[in-house]
Amino acid sequence: MFHKYMGVPDKKIITLPTFLFKFGLIGMRKKQKKHGVEGGVHMVKFSKLQCSKQYIDKSLGCEFLGVTDDDIDAAIGESVSLSCEILDKKLELVAMMITPE
Numbered sequence: 001m002f003h004k005y006m007g008v009p010d011k012k013i014i015t016l017p018t019f020l021f022k023f024g025l026i027g028m029r030k031k032q033k034k035h036g037v038e039g040g041v042h043m044v045k046f047s048k049l050q051c052s053k054q055y056i057d058k059s060l061g062c063e064f065l066g067v068t069d070d071d072i073d074a075a076i077g078e079s080v081s082l083s084c085e086i087l088d089k090k091l092e093l094v095a096m097m098i099t100p101e
Contacts (some may be wrong), residue, residue, distance in 0.1 A: 002080055018047055018048055022047040023084040029044060059074045
């Protein structure tokens with residue numbers, strides 16, 4: 001879906017093994033620490049979870065909370081389009097990081 005909305009529907013998808021993803025996260029955490037940034041979740045510890053196929057049974061969450069079905073394809077398309085506009089500097093990104101004083 002992402003590639004379709006980015007205009008490259010036939011682009012090859014490469015899946016990284018969990019250990020390579022974890023290796024990249026270690027570098028990210030070192031960079032964050034250097035800049036005095038503390039992430040909300042310890043991504044290295046949760047790398048196995050991040051790389052797993054996850055889903056929530058609708059009966060355990062959606063139905064109980066009254067969440068209804070949505071057009072996921074369209075929602076992802078809108079998200080990808082907005083992300084591309086930010087990358088192309090057509091939209092301004094709102095920062096969400098609190099800088100240390």
